[in-house]
Amino acid sequence: MNANAPAAGTSLTEAFRGKRLILAASTGGHLAQLDQISRLIEPHPDSIWVTFDKPQSRSLLAERRHEFVDYISPRDFRNMLKARSTFRRLLASGEYEGIMSTGAAIALSALPFARRQRVPAVYVESVSRFDGPSLTGRIVSRLPGIQLRTQHSEWASRKWPYEFSVMDAFEPSGSNGPPAPIRRIFVTLGTIEPYRFDSMVDAVLRTAPADAEIVWQLGCTTRRDLPGTSFTEISAADFERYSVESDVVVTHSGVGSIMNLLALGSHVVVIPRRKSRNEHVDDHQEQVARDLGERGLCVVAEAPELTTADLVQASGLSAVPLGSTSSL
Template identity: 55%
Template sequence: MDPQVLPRRSRLLLVASTGGHLAELMLISKLIEARPDSHWVTFDHDQSRSLLGDRTVTHVPYVAPRSLGGVLRALPTFVRLLRRERFDAVVSTGAAVAVPALLVARLFRCEAHYVESVSRFSGPSLTGRILQRVPSVRLYTQHEQWVGRRWRFDVSIADSFRAGERRELPPGPPRIFVTVGTIRPYRFDALVDRVKAVLPADAEVTWQLGSTRRTDLPGTVLEHVSSEEFDRLAREATTVVTHAGVGSVIRLLELGARPVVVPRRASRGEHVDDHQLETLEALRRLDGVVCREAGELSSEDLVPPGPRD
């Protein structure tokens, strides 16, 4: 295989965390035309079960960000898979689960490819920096501006950051869908508290809260939703308030939703770092996307402009 590009039309072991990493890998697998008999490894979750459908999937124990224990617990799964089956290459978009997958790939002399998240506009994540230390892992950025040293550019889903055709908003009172993603164990109370404080009195609201478990909220409160349920809630909403996770944002743009995007902040313990700020800056140029910090949200942001029936 060409060492400068990802493998095309090959039988791959495709590895990613749930959430945005899995959504990105789904898009990249289409760009490189991964064979239908490729094998997926991710976490057992509503999103992965609905998104991957009838594909061949192995669930690996959850690997939390920066968790050495999680990395060690995942190793036997990849040893069993690579001992039992033959793959042309292992391809991962991260996050931490990429480390055991690609290390075991090299142990079995299988090509190992790591594609950094499109949310990393200026340099690699911690996972990327760790894998830089493994000489035989092939590394790819999705942004040409930081190609260099060991980082190549091949494919990118950056073009997915574009506004889709705006759909007609449903009539009636505001219908608000709040989605804060699935990353564990990080909460996003700053966003939830602010939405609760500025929520219009007549609004109908559904919350998808992940690890931000709450019992004090109006409306419908869900921990996780399937991909199908996410799409339905987004289509029915007049406004979707979302964290600046690339998987959520890209899907909302595809659906023609009206997203209000709020970044998680590392200083509040909401994520491992502030890479969601880079995603927010990339979205500011798009018409119809409202970009706010949590404390800036207002009731006007939650209600789309124009007359309501």
């Protein structure tokens, strides 16, 4: 273990509050989780964020120090190795007092240099990993001196202690009204490359009311047969605007999208990507969706089974930050 690393049992808040950190994460859910964790920890304002150049990161980090590296797709070892030069340079400067990552592959670019520079380092496994660490987590766990955290107490251990879950920040609003007429729908498929999600698009086309106005954020699922307005990617500001203006939002089961939608009080239908349809590398999105459904935060459906009734049900369902229901 690094001489300056947080001691076992020390909370991240205690270890890193006020410290100048390197905060590294892939865009999407990983970056959204790291943002929420950083708000809990409150690192030094001169900390630096390292991620990909996407509308989400440009909006989120506009007022914060940041550097962009080339996008690293799942199992993209070429760009993973390429990004290492950025972290080598930042850590060699001696300016930073710690490094934290929520994954995914960018963590493997960032964390190996921490021990060499005697810089405390922490890897927080994604909340989407319900049964154990991801491939990245398993690899990182073999690196000496890296502190580990899980967001699920069910598989916590001495090696992977549990401290918090970002999803614990939300609860059902407790004031859900009757279902509303569905006039506006926002559909967001996320931006993970190179995985298309045509089954979700087809499900919305099949079930949306004929007169509904639809806005689509498609990522790499390029389509020419869609009604309404389509975008490949959108800024965080536009994501918020379309979410708030819609009667229902249909989203893939990506943690970043869901966290944003729950925080906005949106009426959400969650549809998980499936490995069997080549929509993701594995089926962890199904676990995320199931957990959200059990918490009563949204409506959950498989793409082939989505119904108009699911959309109607979601229009009367929303969530709020934990502890807010008592003031409603």
